[in-house]
Amino acid sequence: MSGEPAAATERLFFREAIGRALREEMRIDPRRIVMGQDVGAFGGSYREFEGLFAEFGASRVRDTPVAEAAMVGIGVGAAAAGLRPLVSVTYMDFIMLGLDPLVNYGAKLRYKTGGRLTAPVIVKTTSGARGQGVAHSQCVEAWLMSVPGLKVVAPSNPADAYGLMKAAFLEEGPIVYVDHKRLFPIPGEVPLAATVTPLGLAAVLRRGTDLTIVTHSFMTRTAMEAATAMSAQGVSCEVVDLRSLAPLDIATVSASVRRTGALLTLEEGQVTCGVGTEVAAQVQQRLGPIPVARVGALAAPVSSNPVLEAACLPDAPRVVSAAVALLGRRRSDAPRPVSRKS
């Protein structure tokens, strides 16, 4: 913010920001452990766990068999018994295998024990398409948002990747931390001081007056690209990065939409029952009818075929064209003479 001295930062790749948060947290407390496929000496499929095995050893950085259901269940059970585990599910597509212990046990444990047990487990999983095909590309975070007792975050930049991981370790219950294949190699400034990004707090990344774009994770970059393109056409877009999907910061989104008067939601997952659908419904509950457009992947599997993958995923031109259509609709709606029958 202007007027405040700029905090000292370091430049880290997204994957390094995750690693730094884990290193700091594991140094604080021996109960914090990491488990998953190839998290040990290999350092994680995206090198986000690099260095942890060397520092903390095989007991706290545990390679597991390919058994997501058991891994998530063991993480949930260990959390209920006093550890603070992070379970890595390499591809979000495979979180489906771990949903039974996560949803049926972890998310309900505090409730079903009358508050006597909780399962503070972090399930870190990687979403998004980058040429890996129909069962290694999905963004199913919207499924998880409807589970009472489960929190969901999805950072879009290294600072939040760091800050939300720090926040995840403060949670008393289960939380799913969604990162993204295309974000790992992206650099950004991360505060040198230990910093927590609070859950349930969206970030306004760009101010604008004509339209609010609400998004999260890698699509935040697509939204910013689209906003820049529209700016050249004289359309001023505000971009809100949700960061946290459950809890959802509908206050920040609503305040933005109240200013701009129109909402476009953007996600890489499906629009049907998607994050944007929920955002739009909650905003309209607060503000009444507003012009809304939802942009997401086409209603089809995401192929590893480069042409088909690109055709399926939302990109800046698709966002621009949806925004133009939305604003055109608003303009054509707005000046219409209204016959007042009082």
Place this chain on the structure above:
Amino acid sequence: MDLIEALHSMMLIRAFETALARRSDHGFQLLSSGEEAVAVGVCSALTADDQLLTGGRSIGPALARGLAPDAVMAELLGKASGPNRGKGGRGHMSDASAGFFGAHAVVGGNISIAAGVALARSLGGEPGIVVILFGDGACGAGALHEVLNIAAIWTLPLLFVCNNNQLSVSTPRTAALAPKALSDLALAHGIRSASVDGMDVVAVHQAAAAASTAIKLGEGPAFLECTSWRFASHSTSTRETRGQAEMAAVLARCPIARLDAALSTSGALTPTIRADLERQVDAAVAKALAFADASPYPERDEATTDVG
């Protein structure tokens, strides 16, 4: 092993479940009548440091672990005086402070949880073992097979106890599970395993105690199959599929009558002692019902408390 105490414990479970089943205000219940020797035999081999987790058929195990009948009855009848304020209820009761980490009524769903509890123990250097009690139904589920493998490679202090009552609702074990003995499932992972007569509380106790000792010596997990017979249908709202002749043969295997006969023959159990045990059990059940009936339900507001 105190055999009179074992008899008392089994009689309490039977009387408790019989009284509960007569009620109409509990929805339905998953009874373990007929399987008391598994619960009592295993729990009599445990110490205060150990933790027990179970599937949904958990009334017998909870009582055998030493949870107060008052509290168990209150929880099962949905009362706020239960250990989980009546919010867990049937199939989800828990009192970790009493060594009963809890029930979880997803078949096979508590097995990986138990392995996690065992991992926490192991990393924390805490004494005691973790016992996961599940039915033969869970032996067809992937969770068991995944966890057997991990428990073996991580030498977790985990005792797998399969209460093989030979029926998954109506489906016989022979139609659902390929292994000749369910304890064979452990062999592929190099896990110490045994199969015992689950209607013989002494045999169950001895096998559980031996397994527990081996686990505490650092030998890694163990697997115990206890073959039993369920006296009731799957749940109090499920129709019985077995005929009269079959049921008569099943009921003739009663683990309580079996221990009673053995103790009477040896002279350890006299009619006076038995009458005294019956009086104690009946009084405990009556007190539990009175306690539960006198307790309030949770307030409606509690539908949204302790959620997340």
